[in-house]
Amino acid sequence: MASKHLIQGLKRSALTVALGLSFVGAVQAQTNTAGAVGGRATAGDTITVSNPATGFTRTITVGADGTYRFAQLPTGQYTVSRNNGSPRTVNVSVGGTQNVDFVAAGGGDAQTLDTVTVVGSGAVNPIDISSVESTTILTAEQIKKIPVAQNTTAVALLAPGTVRGDGAFGNLASFGGSSVAENQYYINGFNITNSFRSLNFSQVPFEAIAEQQIKTGGYGAEFGRSLGGVINQITKRGTNEFHAGGNIYYTPEELSETSPDAYLSNPLSPNFGRLRSDNSKDNGWQYTANAWASGALVKDKLFAYALISYGKQNNDAWGAVNTDQNTATEQKNPKWLLKMDWNITDNHILELTAFSDKSKQYIDTYNNTPGQTDRFNFIGTTYNEQGGENYVLKYTGYLTDTFTLSALAGRGEFSRSQKLIAPDGSVASYDGNIHNPDQPGCPIVGDGRSAARIAATGLYSSSCNISGGQLNRLDSGDTRKQYRLDAEWQLGDHLIRFGYDRDDYESIAGVALEGGSQWTYLTDDHGTDDESDDTDIVQQQIFSQGSTVKVKQHAYYIEDSWNITDNFIAYIGGRWDTFENINGIGATYVKIKDQFGPRLGFSWDVFGDSTFKVFGNAGRYALPLTPSVAVRGASASIFSVETFTFTGVNPVTGEPTGLVSNGDQFFANGEDGFAKAPQAIASKNLDPMYQDEYILGFQKQLTDHFSIGVRGIFRDLKAAIDDNCDAGALLTAAGFQNVGGHWMRGGREAVLPNPGFPYCRMFNPGNDAVWVTDFFNDGNFETTTVPGSALAPKAKRTYSALEVFFDGNWDKLFLQGSYTYAKSKGNTEGGVKSDIGQGDTSTTQDFDYLELMTDTYGYLPNDRRHSLKLFGSYQLTDEWAVGANLLVQSGRPVNCFGVLDLDPGPDYVPHQYGGAFMRCGPTTRGGSNDTSVAVPRGTKGRLPWTNQIDLNVAYTPNWAEGLTLKMDIFNVLNSRKVTSVNEVAEVRATGLPSQTYLLPLTWQQPRQVRFMVQYDF
Known part of the structure; x- marks a missing residue:
């Protein structure tokens, strides 16, 4: 009879070599581009790992301690053999370690393990007991099988602990209660985060993604500059076998529903229930076409994978009520990617990743009759350019059996250019010269005169202003230069990893008002109530900023995974970050050196057979200041305000003529075009924004086909960075x-x-x-x-959550999901402010004045108390498969922002920040002692629960090998619950209730149908 140890060893090996897809809730090892294979054998054995698809082979000798490890293996399928014995097949995913033992637990030799039977493809993935991280890995095969949008965020939102961020910031995810500006994004180890405001990232053609790793917590010391999560993508690569193919995704307008109409929702407003926005004619369609090819340029040595992609999207937004303009938007997305791999020798690999994600957007603006969904008088086009080219070179050297070294160098560019195109084809743009800027386009005109004056002369307005606001400078964009050096050294029971990374980021940025000015017509009543002597005046605002700013940042890290016993690993790591922010004149205004981030953790293989793991970790994570802070806050800018009398008004542009200054020009906020002194910008004892995180959990293999895990998480923000203006x-x-x-x-x-x-x-x-x-x-x-x-109370933000996650995988069915119960509380969301859609990272209105922070502690915008996620696929026959994706989530809290009356007596004297305080008044204002009352954060209720069911069906006919037809239906039941509302309840000028309070701003994405046709050969 076999010993207990031998039986455990057999079970572990069988599970370890099981085939299958990666799983939600997995806990993976610390690496950002590759995986590993390791285990135990007899000292002196030779272990060989091979990838038949690429010809890659490595052989090492087992050390005296009986352990072996193949580090930094490119993802793929490998065979592992001992002393040229029977090989075993394993799948290596990014960040994972596949354990293959050739001796039984406890050290006894077990020759029968060489012939262990591999569990079939319906088996669940083995538990990785070598790591302490909280990670989800989703492969291209999985993503294809389920109805999910083809973008990075949509896939990240399948992971437990992630929720969709506010619509004001685009398509971004919030991780563990953090703001959407606190994440980091990588492709093949290269940082692709757009660090200007950290509200964007480079978009690799999604068809080229082989695996997406979503780190939601507990990640190792090699990762930093994130308080939220890390999204790490690995691209597809070539093999010895030639492959090519193409597909088209198409979402037709005819099968897409529209968002609901918006009605005024403030019960205190006399216009309550009135139609605000007619969305019934809004429509759009999109398609994306991809073509790819891969193979060996030199067999077993040089491989290439290339993909080209072109997408186009059209959207009409009519917005018929309470506006006289509507828009038609066209976006073009030409993209490409090239991945090359050169196996110089079995011990030296060189990789090149190159891609482009440039996109062009054209927003045509038209006039419409207020209150009607018509369109006439083409005004002009706003042209936006985004994205750029990226090039990354990586070397991996297996220098000894126990020492591996990798080096990465990359450069990325990201455009944020903007210009205006008039109907006659003339182009207007801002050149970035704040002292003598071009006058791009047509000025902004507003009429704030009394009703009597407007009735007498008519409304003054512009019929040629295109953008309605500010214009980015034409050369706006960002450049990243990144270098990494990572080493891994197996020293007996210690796996030591250490490295250095440098990430230098430069941003050319700036904005100016379209037309150079904003003109506001006002009534001068000369201090009397007699309207007969009223006259017209006009106020001119000039605002421009522009500079080249930089962030220089580097870090050192070291970590040790120590096998204290055969089934208990202790992890200890440390990271030292340095951040340096440089303003528009090249002067450093913030420098934080060697910010220490400790990381601790453990992994306990309870039964010694990889079927039950208990794990935990604690860590500190820091975030640098974004470059955007310096463009206005630490560099030169102009904000001029001046009033004039005038004699006439241009009937087309709305500009005044015959101007005579009243001699009252002043520079608001002291923005007079002179650079700010760098030493005056920031506190000399400034700490970075950082938080502590604690995780404790377990994962249990219940059967060969099903595993479940539970994880408790607590995050505590220890320091924030913001600005104070008092x-x-x-x-x-x-x-x-x-x-x-x-x-x-x-x-x-x-x-x-x-x-x-x-x-x-x-x-x-x-x-x-x-x-x-x-x-x-x-x-x-x-x-x-x-x-x-x-100045302000201490910044507070805590996140506590309990996650239950599971993974099921059978021959025809895979099913994954999670339930998360979470609370996110504090007085600041973090980098941005979703309450009002403010994306000024690290310079929101929070903390500007002490009184702004009164009653601000409560449930934060990313607080979604309950989240249920369930997705999977079932193979009905050889030709037919169906997939489903379910999301049920509770709504976010609602606030009531009102004015602060600085005079509690009969006079109304509002604070300059207007409706920015956690206060709301009664139904009327302006009377004696009529003041707002406190309404603490999150106490005005919550938005409704949302639920969404997505379904798909795929047909792969036997009569046409390589052909796949698929249809995805998103939001099958067309649920259109409100996901954000206007939370400003009072008007600054009067203190009266705002009619737009609680007005819906965003809804769930309405039902859409997407078709796909794909052919592979």
Whole structure:
């Protein structure tokens, strides 16, 4: 009879070599481009791993401790053999370690393990007991089988602990309660995050993705600069066998539903229930065509995979009510990717990844009759360009049996260019010169005069303004240069990994108002109630900014996975990050050196057979300041305000003529075109934004076909970075006194703001700030410590969750899913502010003034208490398969933002931030002692639960080998619940209820049908 150890060893080996797809909730090893094979054998044995598809082969000798490991193996299917014995087949996925033992647990030799029977393809994946990370891996085969959009975020949202972020920031995911600006994105080990605001990333042609790894927590020390999650994609690659093919995805307009109409929803508004936006004619269609080929240029040595992709999308947005303009948008997405692999020798590999994700968007603007869905008078086109080319070179060297080294160098470009095209074909663009900018396009015109004056002269407006706002400079864009060096060294029971990465990022950025100015017509009543002497004046605002800013960042890391016993691994790691932010004149305004991020964890293979694992980890993660902070906050900008009398108005542009200045020009916020002093921008004791994370869980193999896991997560934000704009707190700390609105000290009045006294300054909310300031604009800088209690409360954000995840895989069926119960509480969401759709990363209105943070502690915008995810596929016959994807989720909390009345008496004196406070008033305002009342964060209820069912059917006919026809139906039941609303409840000018409070802003994506035709050969 076999011993207990031998039986356990047989079971472990059978599970380890099981074929199948990667699974949700898996816990994977720390690597970002490859996988590994390891295990135990007899000292002196020779172990060989081979990839028949590429001819790659490596052989190592088992050390005295009886362990072996093949590190940094490119993903794919391998055979593993001992002493040229019978081979076993294993699938190597990114970040995973496949354990293949040739001795029984406990060290005894077990020759019969060489002939162990491999479990069939319907078996569930074995549990990776070598790692402490929380990771989901989804392969191209899985993604094809389920109804899911062909984009990175849609796939990431299948993982437990992820929720869709606010629609104001595009198609992004929130991980574990963090804001959507706190994630990192990689392709083949290269960082593709658009770090300008961290609200975008390069889009590899999705058809080229072989695997997508979604790290939701506990990731190792080699990953940093993220408080949310990490999305790591691996592209397809060539093999010795030639493959080619193509497909087309098409979503027709005729089978797509529209969003509901929007109605005014504030019950305190006299217009409650009135139609606000007619969406009945909104429509759109899209298609994407892909063609690819792969194979060996030199058998067993040089391989290539190439793909070209072209997509086009058209959308009409009519918005008929309460507007006189509508738009038609066309987007073109030409993309390509080339992946080349050169097996120089069995010990040296060189990889090249090159891709382009340039896209072009044309937004045509038309006039319409207010209240009607018609279209006339083409005004012009806004042209947006995004994306660029990326090139990455990676070397992997297996220098000894126990030491592996990899080096990566890459360069990426990302355009954010914009220009305007008039109906006559003339082009207007902003050149970035803030002192003498071009006058791009047609100015913005608004009419704020009294009803009597408008009735007398008619409404003043522009009939040629295209964008309605700001225009990015023509050369806006970003350049990344990244270098990595990673090493792995097996020292007996210790697996040591260490490395260095450098990531330098440069952004050319800036905006100006279309037409150079915003003109607002006003009524001058000359201080009397007699309307007969009213006259018209006009206010001009000029705003422009533009600079080239940089972030230089590098990090060192080291980590050790220590096999204390055969079935218990302890993990310890450390990461040291340095961040340096540089403004538009090349001066450093923030530098944080060697920020330490410890990482600890364990993995316990309870029974020693890889069927039951208990794991846990704790770590600290830091986030740098984005480059966007420096464009306005630390570089030169102009914000000029001036009033004029005028004699006439241009009937086309709406611009005033015959201007005479009233001599009242001033520069708002001190933005007068001079660069801010770099030493005055940020607190000298500034810490990076960082948080601590704790995870404890287990994963259990219940049968050969089904496993389940449970994971508890707690995240605690320890420090945030934001800006504070309350000059009074700084002046008070510096010994100034407010005398009739003048800040005086020693008989001198402070000059504020000025280049050495910026309007807003960076700090860690809740901590004392140490600011260097030129109070008198005389070149003398003073260091002042301002108590944190005078500026803002400590930034707080916690996330606690319990995740239950499972993976089932049978011969014809795979089924995966999760349920998450989570709470996200605090007084700040993080980098952005979903409550009001503010995407100014790290410079939101939070913490600008102490009073802004009153009653702000509560449930945060990414708080989705319940999330149920279930997806899978069933093979009905050899030719027919069906797939399904279910998401049920509770709604986000709703707030009530109102004004702060600075005069509780009969006079209404609003705070300059308007409806930005956690306060809401009664049905009327303006009377004696009529003040708002506190409405703490998240106490105005929640948006409704959402549910969505997606289905698909695929037909792969036997009579046409290589042909696949598929139809996906997204949101089969056409559920269109509201997913965000306007949360500003009071109007700044009057304090009265806003009629647009609770107005729906976004809904669930309505039902769509997508068709696919694919042919492979």
